[in-house]
Amino acid sequence: MQEFDAEVERLISLLKEKGLSKGFPKKTLYDAVRLVVAKRMGVQVEIEPPEGLTLNQYRARLFDVIAKISQVYKIENNEMYYLSLLDKFKLPQEVKEEITRIVTSNKEVFFNGKNPRGSIGAILYLVVKKYGLNLTEKELANTIGITEVTIRHRVKDIKKSYRANEFHHKEKVFRCFFNRY
Incomplete structure (x- = not known):
């Protein structure tokens, strides 16, 4: 249960840091986070609706908060997945650092509902080509x-x-490729 509570607190802090907690009552935010974390961890939790609301009415109010939380969780999980993918390739540290910088500064562009593996494959392909490394689309795709x-x-x-202009920074690595496509 300590792991559950720690994850709830971590996610609430993350939402506050990103400015996504504004406009929601503390109890609603807390209960919504608990429900999302419980679902992810396979834990059962009970929530008590505020006075004057039925459980179903309260759940309806939690919907907006849960949608925001899920988006943050999804981006975070995609980023973790991407980091695990980088380890599958024998890339120089400099290349890994550039890929990591590009992805972390532009998460919303890369993880916008598309398959994260496709986004990571495209980023890897572009950066690997920039550095002149011998890794083909086929090798990337298969891995x-x-x-x-x-x-x-x-x-x-x-x-x-x-x-x-959806990127936070005009990435130089992309500038050199997009004149070709």
């Missing part, structure tokens, strides 16, 4: 568990996002 077509489609999506 990550996606198709080469998925990598190409996500490269095109990244190109659109880049041109639409």
Whole structure:
């Protein structure tokens, strides 16, 4: 139960840090976080609705908060998945650091409802090509568990996002490639 409580507190802090807790009563935020964490951990929790509300009415109010929490959780889980993927490739530390910087500063662009493996495949492909490393789309796709077509489609999506100025920084690594596509 200590692990559960620690995860609840961590997620509440993360939501506050990102400014996503504003406008929600403390109890509603706390209960919504508890429900999300319980579902992720497979734990059963009970919530008490505030005075004057039925449990169903209260659950309806929790919906907006849960949607925001789930988005933060999803981005965080995708980032953890991506870090585990980087270890599968024998890349120089400099390349890993550049990939990590690009992904962490632009999470919302890369993990916007698309398959995170495709996003990671496209980013890896672009950065690996920039450094002139010998890693093909096919090798990337096979290792990550996606198709080469998925990598190409996500490269095109990244190109659109880049041109639409959705990135926090104009990534130099992309600038040199998008004149080719």
